[in-house]
Amino acid sequence: MESTALYYQESGKTNPMGISLALIAGLAAASVLGFVYAYATFYIPFIYFNFLLTYFFGFSIGYAVGKVGSLGKVRNSRVLLLSALAMGVIGIFFAWVFWISAASGGELMSFNMNTTWFFIQLIAMEGAWSIFGFTPTGGALYLIWIVEAGIILFGVIAAVGAGMGSKPYCESCDQWLNTQKVTERVRGVANPIGFRKEMEGKNYDALKKLPEVTLGARNRTCVQLSCCPGCSNQHYLTVDKIERSTDSDGDAKENTTRVLENLRIDRLAYEDIMEWGKQF
């Protein structure tokens, strides 16, 4: 049955192969990066760097699950999110196993959960590291570990969607659509809410009348179109607003916000917008 929704909605369909591949990718990331993360945090005593590392450890696991899940044609972001969180928890466990191994000069290494938990309790009594002459132990240290695990899982959650991407899927042809950038050389949308209403009402003039700007402009709009290469019956429009600014170091920085994502359009509108984009 054809959906009548304004925007693309994932069907929620999964397949055992896609889920298995996503889990294997997540497990690979959790073990390899768990090892790297454990040794890096043990040997590199920079708190700020460790903080970023903690986030990227989780992010990589989530990204791997999302990316491979999408390659395996999983159209269910909730299932992939739960899979990624499970792999994130396993990653935290691996990080502990390898950290204990690093801290003991390779002498203590066990993948047994009870043994690892026993070591963790010993470390909590002794303290794991010092900062400004202060060595957190007991409750304070457990709290820090809980925050650390929270940052890892937060990284996982933030990454799954990024790994999956936002391409729509054609259920009749059983494949992801092709997405193509039409232009990013028109002025930024001034009123995103009003613009969205115009687009939803199929009044594409609001888009086509945006004046041309250079790539260095402070405000630009990026227009993308998706089309099913199989049936040519599915068309979607995605619009981003790109704001360019200069940070305190004088470097240009671009901030992208999504104005609309995968708005369903008909074939005529698709061809019309594609044709319009050729002038840039």
Ligand SMILES: [Zn+2]
């Ligand atoms: Zn199709």
